[in-house]
Amino acid sequence: MATVSLKNLVKKYGSLEVVHAINLDVADREFVALVGPSGCGKSTTLRMIAGLEPISGGHIHIGDRAVNDLPPRQRNISMVFQSYAIYPHMTVAENMGFSLKIAGRSQQEIASAVADAARTLGLEELLERRPSQLSGGQRQRVAMGRAIVRHPDVFLFDEPLSNLDAKLRMQMRTEIKKLHAKVQSTMIYVTHDQVEAMTLADRIVIMRDGHIEQVGPPEEVFRRPATRFVAGFIGSPTMNLRDATVDDGRLRFANGDTLPLPGQFRNRVTAGQKVIFGLRPDDLYPTGHGIHSGEAADVHAVEVPVSLTEPLGNETLVFAEFAGDDWISRMLNPQPLRSGDRVELSFDLSQSHLFDANTEKSLRG
Amino acid sequence: MRGWKPAPHVLLLLPAFVVLAAVVIVPLLLSLYSSFTPFRLTRPETIYEFIGLRNYIRLFADREFWAAFGRTVLLLTVALNVEMVLGLFLALLVEKATRGQRLLRTIMMFPMMFSPILVGFQFKFMFNDNIGLVNNALQSLGLTDQAIPWLIDGKLAFTSILIAEVWSSTSVFAIFILAGLMAMPKEPLEAAKVDGCTPWQSFRYVTWPFIMPFAYIAMTIRSLDIARAYDIVKIMTDGGPAKRTEILWTLISRTAYSDARMGLANAMAYVAILLSILFTVMFFRQLAKARQQIGAEW
Numbered sequence: 001m002a003t004v005s006l007k008n009l010v011k012k013y014g015s016l017e018v019v020h021a022i023n024l025d026v027a028d029r030e031f032v033a034l035v036g037p038s039g040c041g042k043s044t045t046l047r048m049i050a051g052l053e054p055i056s057g058g059h060i061h062i063g064d065r066a067v068n069d070l071p072p073r074q075r076n077i078s079m080v081f082q083s084y085a086i087y088p089h090m091t092v093a094e095n096m097g098f099s100l101k102i103a104g105r106s107q108q109e110i111a112s113a114v115a116d117a118a119r120t121l122g123l124e125e126l127l128e129r130r131p132s133q134l135s136g137g138q139r140q141r142v143a144m145g146r147a148i149v150r151h152p153d154v155f156l157f158d159e160p161l162s163n164l165d166a167k168l169r170m171q172m173r174t175e176i177k178k179l180h181a182k183v184q185s186t187m188i189y190v191t192h193d194q195v196e197a198m199t200l201a202d203r204i205v206i207m208r209d210g211h212i213e214q215v216g217p218p219e220e221v222f223r224r225p226a227t228r229f230v231a232g233f234i235g236s237p238t239m240n241l242r243d244a245t246v247d248d249g250r251l252r253f254a255n256g257d258t259l260p261l262p263g264q265f266r267n268r269v270t271a272g273q274k275v276i277f278g279l280r281p282d283d284l285y286p287t288g289h290g291i292h293s294g295e296a297a298d299v300h301a302v303e304v305p306v307s308l309t310e311p312l313g314n315e316t317l318v319f320a321e322f323a324g325d326d327w328i329s330r331m332l333n334p335q336p337l338r339s340g341d342r343v344e345l346s347f348d349l350s351q352s353h354l355f356d357a358n359t360e361k362s363l364r365g
Numbered sequence: 366m367r368g369w370k371p372a373p374h375v376l377l378l379l380p381a382f383v384v385l386a387a388v389v390i391v392p393l394l395l396s397l398y399s400s401f402t403p404f405r406l407t408r409p410e411t412i413y414e415f416i417g418l419r420n421y422i423r424l425f426a427d428r429e430f431w432a433a434f435g436r437t438v439l440l441l442t443v444a445l446n447v448e449m450v451l452g453l454f455l456a457l458l459v460e461k462a463t464r465g466q467r468l469l470r471t472i473m474m475f476p477m478m479f480s481p482i483l484v485g486f487q488f489k490f491m492f493n494d495n496i497g498l499v500n501n502a503l504q505s506l507g508l509t510d511q512a513i514p515w516l517i518d519g520k521l522a523f524t525s526i527l528i529a530e531v532w533s534s535t536s537v538f539a540i541f542i543l544a545g546l547m548a549m550p551k552e553p554l555e556a557a558k559v560d561g562c563t564p565w566q567s568f569r570y571v572t573w574p575f576i577m578p579f580a581y582i583a584m585t586i587r588s589l590d591i592a593r594a595y596d597i598v599k600i601m602t603d604g605g606p607a608k609r610t611e612i613l614w615t616l617i618s619r620t621a622y623s624d625a626r627m628g629l630a631n632a633m634a635y636v637a638i639l640l641s642i643l644f645t646v647m648f649f650r651q652l653a654k655a656r657q658q659i660g661a662e663w
Contacts, residue, residue, distance in 0.1 A: 050559055073560075084552075087553050089575070102562055146560070
């Protein structure tokens with residue numbers, strides 16, 4: 001049993017509070033990703049779980065043990081660092097076996113554990129090499145190997161893929177997912193890359209300025225973002241978010257343009273309320289070039305001028321001007337478009353989001 | 366000079382070659398040559414008398430020379446080890462300081478700012494058996510009621526010199542090791558903590574291998590320093606009492622200038638230089654190995 005539970009966890013540097021009484025329960029064998037922009041407190045939180053950073057308030061439990069004041073070595077955790085942090089003066093095998101050597105295990109035991117881990121990670125050929133002779137991806141694999149030989153209760157990952165190039169990052173992402181399936185341990189994974197979080201995690205924790213904004217499975221944080229921040233952070237390209245005012249059953253934008261008030265919000269807003277309207281590029285497409293998921297009645301079409309396009313091969317991102325601003329729309333089965341062309345955009349309002357302009361919370365309820 | 370037209374690059378480099386030859390190469394060759402003669406400063410014509418290896422052969426049988434040689438090696442070994450340990454402690458302490466580290470670093474280097482001659486005088490005064498601070502303090506504290514003959518007893522004199530050496534140069538080690546500590550990436554240390562290391566194990570398995578190359582650089586510099594040690598010993602004991610603290614260079618200078626036997630002294634000097642080269646090669650090998658171990662990119 002290796003649950004991890006944070007209760008009112010606080011971190012202060014002097015008088016500056018960087019993590020504000022957060023609560024989180026991670027289930028046994030769950031893969032949880034902490035995601036957020038830099039400076040949101042996600043790495044600090046992870047380091048507090050690891051015991052590398054003393055906590056300023058609250059409680060941390062691993063399993064049913066309170067670990068608040070235990071040094072890292074007594075927490076039975078493993079950590080993979082962004083900079084790999086492998087020991088430069090040891091071979092790959094020595095790096096991986098180091099924790100077992102410290103724990104006083106026998107040579108044979110260490111050798112077999114290292115061999116097992118090396119097989120899992122495809123490092124068998126490299127065991128006698130030194131870190132300086134390895135590529136970035138191989139080094140990260142060694143760091144993971146070092147983490148798995150110990151069979152810890154909890155794996156902690158601190159932006160492990162950030163130093164790798166895009167292609168390698170995708171490959172390693174898949175490997176981490178496979179690793180989780182294989183070792184069946186609780187994993188907490190910090191990243192600023194929402195794609196990593198979405199693809200890897202059972203649940204995503206979105207953090208901002210030391211607070212947790214939303215916790216939920218990837219599907220949920222994508223479909224039903226609880227706040228404006230989550231809506232803007234999750235999803236690529238980012239959601240179109242525009243200020244609007246509720247006016248006579250319609251949404252009126254700053255320049256006077258309007259859209260019908262989406263049906264799902266009709267009873268949740270009052271006339272004159274200031275709101276933020278959100279629509280993902282997937283739900284805003286040149287008519288005939290998208291997939292609409294709701295009733296035809298929820299789709300609202302407007303003819304607008306194209307300002308620029310970004311062809312991606314299988315699709316094109318079209319930046320088109322509406323309500324005095326460029327909106328991003330996704331065009332499937334792309335047709336050539338030029339800036340200045342006029343195109344009819346379909347707004348799939350059944351998929352739209354509304355947030356209160358003051359609280360920035362979703363009005364979906 | 367007609368017909369001799371050197372290429373411009375030769376011409377441009379010529380002054381440098383002339384100066385180098387005048388101040389380095391000629392004296393070097395001359396001293397090497399004189400080590401094969403019975404050259405005495407009082408009888409200049411002896412420089413033209415070639416006696417082959419006789420000076421060197423004589424040295425090999427010279428007890429006094431080998432005693433000085435051995436004492437130099439002993440001083441070097443003990444001083445390097447003591448300085449290494451003290452320097453390491455100092456560096457670790459200063460690195461822990463969160464405030465005023467810059468000031469501490471500067472203070473740490475104070476001993477290096479004094480001329481070795483002055484350090485010699487200072488310790489000569491401190492270890493004086495009659496009026497010295499050390500005896501005075503020991504007696505005032507009631508630790509002894511005798512005047513300990515610091516610079517008069519052979520063994521104590523050697524220890525006193527050692528203390529002066531260590532005092533003046535421990536900071537060389539401290540500075541280099543501190544540089545190593547500060548350049549060290551912090552993540553491997555954190556990884557070691559997570560891997561289950563106690564603070565001592567983190568130091569032993571992670572920090573120590575990393576700062577070893579830096580310690581070897583300090584050792585190379587200091588071994589050269591001590592192999593040519595002269596001033597502190599000259600001032601404190603002048604090789605005495607009864608030649609019990611005679612080291613290579615006090616012996617060499619005595620032979621050359623007091624006894625005026627320049628030929629023999631030069632022969633000694635060349636053997637002494639071999640010692641320095643030996644230590645340098647040894648420490649550089651260790652340094653290269655340690656650097657390769659930590660995969661240093663410098």
